[in-house]
Amino acid sequence: MFRITLPDGSVREVAPGTTPADIAAAIGPGLAKAALAARVDGELRDIGRPFEGDAQLALVTAKDEADALELARHDYAHILAEAVQHLFPGTQITFGPSTDDGFYYDFAPKDRPFTEEDLPAIEEEMRRIIARDEPLIREVWSRADLIARWTAQGETFKAEWAKELPEGEELTVYRAGKGEDAWLDMCRGPHLASTGKVAADAFKLTRVSGAYWRGDQKNAMLSRIYGTGWLNKKQLQEHLTRLEEAAKRDHRKLGAEMDLFHLQQEAHGSVFWHPNGYVIYRVLEDYMRRAVNGAGSKEVKTPQVMDARQWEQSGHWGKYRQNMFVIPDETPNIEDEGPMVSDDVQWMALKPMNCPAHVLIFKQGIKSYRDLPMRLVENGCCHRNEPHGALHGLMRVRQFTQDDGHIFCREDQIVDEVKAFCALADRVYKHFGFTYAIKLALRPEKRFGTDEMWDQAENELRDAVVAAGLATPEYGWEELPGEGAFYAPKLEWHLTDAIGRTWQVGTIQSDRVLPERLDASYVGEDGERHRPVMLHRAIFGSYERFIGILIEHFAGKLPTWLAPVQAVVATIVSDADDYAREVVAKLQAAGIRVESDLRNEKINYKVREHSLAKVPNLLVVGKREAEESTVALRVLGSQGQTMLTLDEAIERLKAEALAPDLAMAQ
DSSP, X not given: OEEEEOTTSOEEEEOTTOOHXXXXXXXXXXXXXXXXXXXXXXXXXXXXSOOOSSEEEEEEOTTSHHHHHHHHHHHHHHHHHHHHHHHSTTOEEOOOOBOSSEEEEEEEOSSSOOOGGGHHHHHHHHHHHHHHTOXXXXXXXXXXXXXXXXXXXXXXXXXHHHXXXXXXXXXXXXXXXXXXXXXXXXXXXXXXXXXXXXXXXXXXXXXXXXXXXXXXXXXXXXXXXXXXEOSSHHHHHHHHHHHHHHHHHOHHHHHHHTTOEEOOGGGTTOOEXXXXXXXXXXXXXXXXXXXXXXXXXXXXXXXXXXXXXXXXXXXXXXXXXXXXXXXXXXXXXXSSSSOSSOTTOOEEEEOSOSHHHHHHHHTSSOOBGGGOSEEEEEEEEEEXXXXXXXXXXXXXXXXXXXEEEEEEEOGGGHHHHHHHHXXXXXXXXXXXXXXXXXXXXXOOSSOSSOHHHHHHHHHHHHHHHHHTTOOSGGGTOEEETTOSOSSOOEEEEEEEOTTSOEEEEEEEEEESHHHHHTTOOEEOTTSSEEOOEEEEEESSSOHHHHHHHHHHHTTTOOOTTTOSSOEEEEESSGGGHHHHHHHHHHHHHTTOOEEEEOOSSOHHHHHHHHHHTTOSEEEEEOHHHHHHTEEEEEETTOSSOEEEEXXXXXXXXXXXXXXXXXXXXX
């Protein structure tokens, strides 16, 4: 008999062959109906998988939303694959995981790539499969039998994958349905008990794209079908509404409407900033300079190109070279024949990050323990060789500028420095109206450094967050196993925007590896050499991505202090042109970014046009306003207008145009 311990501490003795479903049924019919899966000794499993020995059991229901969504989305992916193979015989299947809001599956079509016109028919076939309520049965297969099965069915991609799975690994297949018509897929699971356990009205197929087999562009191109899946129709509708709102806020669309920036093939993944967009960039840069200078940092500037040997020593050449732009350190061959570079060329690279260069600055001259902490910051331009298909507006680019910084400090200074950074990040994010969660990303499987070094670094970051009072549910405190960098654990700040999406932006990392690899040291109070600890930190992350986040967060309606054009003075009649110019001059003298609109157009046309351009303040002037030295102020997003004297309007706009850190200092 097996002893199965339930969450309340009670123990049930059951015979071999008993499943979690059997225990749910023994407890009561309500639980038997509600139970979707089980956690057995913490592992999520099929509810119909028999126990293998004594175990801790927790039954999973729809109330356990994270687990339930993971299971449902995994099932939707399998149902999608089954539907596609029913409708398009000869299509090969590959993989189909769940995602943060849905699922996808990659296919190798027999005749043609799939298109979005195929999606309605596939959705209907999926609903028929759900209605049939086919049992999903887990089976363990031998490697030889599984490879033979896939080969006989012409599933070359599945056969290839089965051949490469590690020897001794249990190979599992899920069978949908019974008899000769059963549909099979190789999968670790777990799954729900049957296809009818997912809701037929809680999913939607969203788009089709190309994807390379196993993510390698040298391999076959596949058709990837994406979908979103939820536990019920209400959740689906809420998600689709969020998607609609996100589409309205898309920074690429708004960036074009507001004339902020553009991207084009001649410079893949690099931003062409237009005058209005570059104003936002410079305002943020000025803001960040004030923030970090006030925190005791010193700004530096480092080279764009560095010798490959420096990147080898830092460890990036071995761990990160596929994402680096490398260039030859010699004059290219200009003859018609022969290679462009010689066989013995020396290589350099555009920097993908600033940290090794900051270590080289630290190493100039002898440093004493009295010189620490040494805080270096740089608005550092970096280049990373991202795949073309991964690029996305401002959110993922190849050339970007980080608000980067590195703090070289002693062991006894780490907690205080991290705590101070937490306070700085808190001020910055609140100035932009964000709430945030803070998380600790722990050591990855592949890493530099000893376990003792990682233990110490993780504990220091943890202690600092506790000391800052941020390790609480209010701040979404969470630890993320395996998600640290290869050289250091890190604290991450995840911002929540106006429509509930989260964005990971700021970080601080406690690094003992890079100072060791690059031989950085200081002279301690004992007269001996010691290694500094290097804290890597950023708040915006990159200016490009942070601006993209701001555009979407505010739906383009940036607060006045950030808006590229803070006010427009628009005339009703040409008789007011001279007065409009006077208003513009006085606003400019007060430091307001202002433009005039003296065109011979109706005022309603001007109001609509400047509203679309997201100008926060429109000052309308006509003959009466000119005579009375007043303006009619229209604020973006509000109804009607407010009559003010020109002096009142100037004072009001001056206050709104002041950055929040400067306003607090007054």
